[in-house]
Amino acid sequence: MGDFERSHSCDAISANLIDHEVVLAGWVQRRRDHGGVIFVDLRDRTGVIQVVFRPDASSKAHARAGALRSEFVLAVRGVIKHRSEETINLDIPNGDIEVVAADLALLNTASPPPFAIEDDPGVDESVRLQHRIHDLRRGPLQKNLSLRHRLTKAIRDTLCENEFTEIETPILTKSTPEGARDFLVPARQQPGEFYALPQSPQLMKQLLMIAGFERYFQIARCFRDEDQRADRQLEFTQVDLEMSFVKVENILKLLEEITWKGCLEAKGVELQRPFPRISYQDSMDRFGNDRPDTRIQLELTDLTEVFSKSDFRAFRGAVEAGGIVKCLPIHNADEISRGEIDRLEGFVKKELNARGLGWIRVAADGSWQSPIVKFLSENDKENISRITSASPGSLLIFQADTNARVNSILSRLRVDLGRRLRRVEPRDWDPLFVLDFPLFEEDEDQKLTYMHMPFVAPVEEDISLLETDPKAVRATHYDVVLNGYELGSGSLRNHRGDLQRKILGLLGYETEEMEQKFGFFLRSLETGAPPHGGFAFGLDRFAMVLAGTDNLRDVIAFPKTQRGQDLLLEAPSEIPFTLLDDLAIRVAKRKRN
RNA sequence: GGGGCGGUAGUUCAAUUGGUUAGAGCACUGGCCUGUCACGCCAGAAGUUGCGGGUUCGAAUCCCGUCCGCCCCGCCA
Numbered sequence A: 001m002g003d004f005e006r007s008h009s010c011d012a013i014s015a016n017l018i019d020h021e022v023v024l025a026g027w028v029q030r031r032r033d034h035g036g037v038i039f040v041d042l043r044d045r046t047g048v049i050q051v052v053f054r055p056d057a058s059s060k061a062h063a064r065a066g067a068l069r070s071e072f073v074l075a076v077r078g079v080i081k082h083r084s085e086e087t088i089n090l091d092i093p094n095g096d097i098e099v100v101a102a103d104l105a106l107l108n109t110a111s112p113p114p115f116a117i118e119d120d121p122g123v124d125e126s127v128r129l130q131h132r133i134h135d136l137r138r139g140p141l142q143k144n145l146s147l148r149h150r151l152t153k154a155i156r157d158t159l160c161e162n163e164f165t166e167i168e169t170p171i172l173t174k175s176t177p178e179g180a181r182d183f184l185v186p187a188r189q190q191p192g193e194f195y196a197l198p199q200s201p202q203l204m205k206q207l208l209m210i211a212g213f214e215r216y217f218q219i220a221r222c223f224r225d226e227d228q229r230a231d232r233q234l235e236f237t238q239v240d241l242e243m244s245f246v247k248v249e250n251i252l253k254l255l256e257e258i259t260w261k262g263c264l265e266a267k268g269v270e271l272q273r274p275f276p277r278i279s280y281q282d283s284m285d286r287f288g289n290d291r292p293d294t295r296i297q298l299e300l301t302d303l304t305e306v307f308s309k310s311d312f313r314a315f316r317g318a319v320e321a322g323g324i325v326k327c328l329p330i331h332n333a334d335e336i337s338r339g340e341i342d343r344l345e346g347f348v349k350k351e352l353n354a355r356g357l358g359w360i361r362v363a364a365d366g367s368w369q370s371p372i373v374k375f376l377s378e379n380d381k382e383n384i385s386r387i388t389s390a391s392p393g394s395l396l397i398f399q400a401d402t403n404a405r406v407n408s409i410l411s412r413l414r415v416d417l418g419r420r421l422r423r424v425e426p427r428d429w430d431p432l433f434v435l436d437f438p439l440f441e442e443d444e445d446q447k448l449t450y451m452h453m454p455f456v457a458p459v460e461e462d463i464s465l466l467e468t469d470p471k472a473v474r475a476t477h478y479d480v481v482l483n484g485y486e487l488g489s490g491s492l493r494n495h496r497g498d499l500q501r502k503i504l505g506l507l508g509y510e511t512e513e514m515e516q517k518f519g520f521f522l523r524s525l526e527t528g529a530p531p532h533g534g535f536a537f538g539l540d541r542f543a544m545v546l547a548g549t550d551n552l553r554d555v556i557a558f559p560k561t562q563r564g565q566d567l568l569l570e571a572p573s574e575i576p577f578t579l580l581d582d583l584a585i586r587v588a589k590r591k592r593n
Numbered sequence B: 001g002g003g004g005c006g007g008u009a010g011u012u013c014a015a016u017u018g019g020u021u022a023g024a025g026c027a028c029u030g031g032c033c034u035g036u037c038a039c040g041c042c043a044g045a046a047g048u049u050g051c052g053g054g055u056u057c058g059a060a061u062c063c064c065g066u067c068c069g070c071c072c073c074g075c076c077a
Helices: A059-065 A125-130 A132-136 A139-161 A202-210 A248-267 A280-287 A304-308 A313-320 A338-351 A378-388 A403-420 A497-506 A511-525 A539-547 A577-582
Strands: A021-033 A038-044 A047-053 A073-082 A097-108 A184-186 A194-196 A215-223 A235-244 A277-279 A324-330 A358-362 A395-401 A431-435 A440-442 A448-450 A478-482 A485-492 A532-538
Touching: A021 A047, A021 A097, A038 A059, A038 A073, A047 A059, A059 A097, A125 A132, A132 A139, A139 A215, A139 A235, A139 A248, A139 A539, A202 A215, A202 A235, A202 A511, A202 A532, A235 A248, A235 A485, A235 A539, A248 A431, A248 A478, A248 A485, A248 A532, A248 A539, A277 A280, A280 A403, A280 A431, A304 A313, A304 A324, A304 A378, A313 A324, A313 A395, A324 A378, A324 A403, A338 A358, A338 A403, A395 A403, A478 A532, A485 A539, A497 A511, A532 A539
Parallel strands: A047 A097, A277 A431
Antiparallel strands: A021 A038, A021 A073, A038 A047, A073 A097, A184 A194, A215 A235, A235 A532, A324 A395, A358 A395, A431 A478, A440 A448, A478 A485, A485 A532
């Protein structure tokens, strides 16, 4: 920096400092060389301000400024001046003032940037990822990562105020039999054996409760080797927390405080409290998923009953096969053209594995236009009308299939069409708790499986149902949902070994397998485990929702591509044979190039 | 694993559908310019058309394979 000592950031320069000498440092956002006078927009992390180099102010600085190029790094000593009336630029902040340069230090040159460092660089995302350094210089990413920092801090502060202890857990850990595919790390000293990276610190935090810490949290990196999505990365960050001697209500109160504080501190948003609550069943019935955006003013209706007695074979067949029939009614839907319905059908068939798309349009004269109306009796039509509140202008969209598929297809259409038709409440934020999840669900072979994970405790009054009707047993599980995104989930855990064994038994584990996979953990419970429960926020996703983007890569400094590569570091990469040899590893199949 | 869209100069796009030397804006380089703020004007450089193979007199264009980016399904909480 030589003799230059930065005195101000760009955003600190205002008309209050007229005639003050300042020293600024940053990057050349843009240079406008008029020969006699040179303008440089100087950018630092706080903003941009115009620096003017005039020969009459400093011929030396002016001469040096001629060599400046985009992204050169510099320090400038100068005096803040009002601009003359006719040169004021009202389109930019600080457009009424400028820095008249007295001295210039070139701190570094820069290769030409691959794209303009602007809010909208207009380039393909792969280019941005390859040149992530330049990408990160852009305003939106600087803002997003700063938001993420404030969010993390707000959460950490809130947990600290609530007497949580931050404890780290291992990154090199043990492969778990359940859940997602593990990332594996070869163990050099045990040839042929592998550590696994944690999918979450779930077991560890329960052990910490058993060990008596009572309140634990961790900003934990987690790893799941599954295919990615816009809102799913291979490695991601959880705000993981667990507490002892609590009921569900205690945890929900804390989660509400954390979520509320996070939104306030990171984004200046004051969420309405208390958060609305909705049961899993209610959510599935009305919205078709367990993370509804309730601002969207469309709701599903159930017509399983009607079609179970109907002569419409296609739909009745779905019901007889154990499925359901639901409808997404859209009233005043004249703007959806016939062609659009066909496109919707193509979309759900191709992208969502739908068998088809049933629809009925109620014309202005009350008549029904539909490919399926000829299969419907007057009685059917009356019932459909009543349940869906159909009236002239209504478009009814049907799905008849398995429960899971009907709901996933219609919930997707609900969101897509609700947004497209602007059937959205004008609130910006929609937080809620989803409660009363079932403890178990059936997999495709009608086998009982856990819904979230095998350690979730049942609701106390449902414990007797474990014997008689396990599918009806409610879990102590809860989700926090914001704007249709699941921010995280948690539950009370089984702290008694006998109950945990019973549940594992219902999940189909024989004694021997149970012992082999969970013996260590079951014995841990039997050392005096306190009642405990917790939660894990998906921090990346929380930041993403607050940043108003729909892509995690916008809130992660160095994200992976959909194929799991880091285009900047070019990871993963091949490893020399000698290294592999140390690890007792031989590669069976190499990617062809 | 599957489906869809895409890959041409640093970058964003074009190339009359198989036909001469693959063009343009921005960026870049050089020159001129004392009030711009997406400065302007003049000139210039810049290409393994993702990669490999094939068809053809001739391929950015057609065919096969492959790699890469994004979105989705499966998968994953």
